[in-house]
Amino acid sequence: MNIRGNSRRGLTGSTVGFFFGFAAVALYGPTAVKFKEAMDLTPALVGLLIAIPALSGSLLRIPFGASVDTNGGKKSFLILMLLSVIGLGGVTLLLFTSYPDGMKGMYGLVLTFGFLSGCGIATFSVGIGQTSYWFPRNKQGMALGIFGGLGNLAPGIFSLVLPVFLTYYGFISAYFAWFLFLLVGTILYGIVGVNAYYFQYRKAGVPEAKAIEKAREKGQEIFPAGSIKDSLLLSAKVKNTWALVALYFTTFGGFIALTAWFPTYWAEFQGFNSVKAGLYTAVFSILASVLRVPGGSVADRFGGEKVALLAITAILISTAALSISHSVPGSVFAVLLLAAGMGFANAAIFKLVPVYVPNAVGGAAGWIGGLGAFGGFALPPVMGTIAGAFGAVGYARGFLVFVILALINVLILAFLLRARNSRLVEKIR
Incomplete structure (x- = not known):
C-alpha cells in the first residue's frame, strides 16, 4: 500500500494551493473602471462586480470546508482551483475578443466569470481542514498560522505588484498573466498536495476502524465524524462555532474588506496616487x-482566547484612531497596529477550531471560514455608505x-474565556 507524504508536505501543499487560489481577488477592484467605461455601468453595478469574487469565495467555503471530512481535501482543492481557472480564463478571453467596443451587454457574463474566479478564495476552509488533520493538537496553532499567514500574503503582494504591472503592460495583459499564474499554481498543488493518512487508507479500501488505528500509529490525532451533512450539522450544534464565526467575520472578513478599502482611503482621504x-x-x-505565522505559535503557548482578546483590543484602538486621524504618520501607525491585531487574531481564532469542534473540524472550518x-x-x-453620507471625512469615519464589531468581539471572547475557565475548575473538582 503506497501511503504518501508527511505533515510538512501536507502543510506545504495546502499553503501553496491557498496562495494561488487568491490570485483573482486582487484584479477586479483596480481594473473596475475599465469595465465601467466599456459597459457604461452604474456605481452600484461596479460595486457588485468588485465584490462578486468575495461572495463566491466566502459562501463556497461552507460546503467545501465540510467536504474535507469525507475526501481529505485534495479533491475539493482541485475543483475550486479549476473553477477559478475557468472564471479567470473566461474573462481574459472575453477581453481579448471583445474589449472595448464589444463589451456592451456582456455584464452578466463578466459577473459570472467573476463569481467563478472567486472560487479559489474558498480553498481557505479546505486548507484549514486538510492542515488540521495532518497535525497534533499541540501544534495546530503553529501549522494553521503558517498556512493562513503565508497563503494570505497573496492579496498584499498583488496590491503591490498590480498597479505597476498595469502601468507598464496594460489592462488585458494583467488578466492573462494572472490566469497563467493561477493555472501554474493549480498544477503545482496537484503535484504537491496530499491528504492526511486516514483518508489515504480509506481511499485504499481499508475499513474505517483499521484506518484510524493505522493513522494513529503514524501520529494523526484528529478524525472526521461522518458525511458532509453530518459535519455541518454537528458543528452547527456547537454554540461556540457561532462565536468563532462572529470573531472571524471581523478579523478575516475585515482583512479582505480593508485590502479592498485601503486603496480608496489612501487616494480619496490622504490624496495618494494609485501606486503609492x-x-x-x-x-x-x-x-x-506574515504575523499570522508567529501568531499561531503564540496562541499555542498562551491560549487562543487570550491572544485573540489582546489582538481584537488592538483592532478596537487602531480603528478608533483611524476614524479620527487626519495626519499621514498617525494613520500609518494606526494601520500598523491594525495589521498586527488582525494577523494575531486570525491565527488565534483558527487555533480554537480543533479545540472547540474536534469531531467536525471541516464543518466548523466551513461555517467559520465561509460566514466569516x-x-x-x-x-x-457599509463603509462606502458612510463615506457617501459624510463626504471626504467619511472615508475615515x-x-x-470596526470599532463596533471589535466591542462585540471583546464581549464574546470574555464569555469564551469565562466558560473555559469554568470547565477547568469542574475538571479539577
Missing part, C-alpha cells in the same frame, strides 16, 4: 499575513464599523 496607495495597502496586507469571510463582501458597501 497600492504600496501602503500592501504594507497592511502583507504585515497582517462574508465580511469581505458585506463590509465595504467608515472605520467606526
Whole structure:
C-alpha cells in the first residue's frame, strides 16, 4: 500500500494551493473602471462586480470546508482551483475578443466569470481542514498560522505588484498573466498536495476502524465524524462555532474588506496616487499575513482566547484612531497596529477550531471560514455608505464599523474565556 507524504508536505501543499487560489481577488477592484467605461455601468453595478469574487469565495467555503471530512481535501482543492481557472480564463478571453467596443451587454457574463474566479478564495476552509488533520493538537496553532499567514500574503503582494504591472503592460495583459499564474499554481498543488493518512487508507479500501488505528500509529490525532451533512450539522450544534464565526467575520472578513478599502482611503482621504496607495495597502496586507505565522505559535503557548482578546483590543484602538486621524504618520501607525491585531487574531481564532469542534473540524472550518469571510463582501458597501453620507471625512469615519464589531468581539471572547475557565475548575473538582 503506497501511503504518501508527511505533515510538512501536507502543510506545504495546502499553503501553496491557498496562495494561488487568491490570485483573482486582487484584479477586479483596480481594473473596475475599465469595465465601467466599456459597459457604461452604474456605481452600484461596479460595486457588485468588485465584490462578486468575495461572495463566491466566502459562501463556497461552507460546503467545501465540510467536504474535507469525507475526501481529505485534495479533491475539493482541485475543483475550486479549476473553477477559478475557468472564471479567470473566461474573462481574459472575453477581453481579448471583445474589449472595448464589444463589451456592451456582456455584464452578466463578466459577473459570472467573476463569481467563478472567486472560487479559489474558498480553498481557505479546505486548507484549514486538510492542515488540521495532518497535525497534533499541540501544534495546530503553529501549522494553521503558517498556512493562513503565508497563503494570505497573496492579496498584499498583488496590491503591490498590480498597479505597476498595469502601468507598464496594460489592462488585458494583467488578466492573462494572472490566469497563467493561477493555472501554474493549480498544477503545482496537484503535484504537491496530499491528504492526511486516514483518508489515504480509506481511499485504499481499508475499513474505517483499521484506518484510524493505522493513522494513529503514524501520529494523526484528529478524525472526521461522518458525511458532509453530518459535519455541518454537528458543528452547527456547537454554540461556540457561532462565536468563532462572529470573531472571524471581523478579523478575516475585515482583512479582505480593508485590502479592498485601503486603496480608496489612501487616494480619496490622504490624496495618494494609485501606486503609492497600492504600496501602503500592501504594507497592511502583507504585515497582517506574515504575523499570522508567529501568531499561531503564540496562541499555542498562551491560549487562543487570550491572544485573540489582546489582538481584537488592538483592532478596537487602531480603528478608533483611524476614524479620527487626519495626519499621514498617525494613520500609518494606526494601520500598523491594525495589521498586527488582525494577523494575531486570525491565527488565534483558527487555533480554537480543533479545540472547540474536534469531531467536525471541516464543518466548523466551513461555517467559520465561509460566514466569516462574508465580511469581505458585506463590509465595504457599509463603509462606502458612510463615506457617501459624510463626504471626504467619511472615508475615515467608515472605520467606526470596526470599532463596533471589535466591542462585540471583546464581549464574546470574555464569555469564551469565562466558560473555559469554568470547565477547568469542574475538571479539577
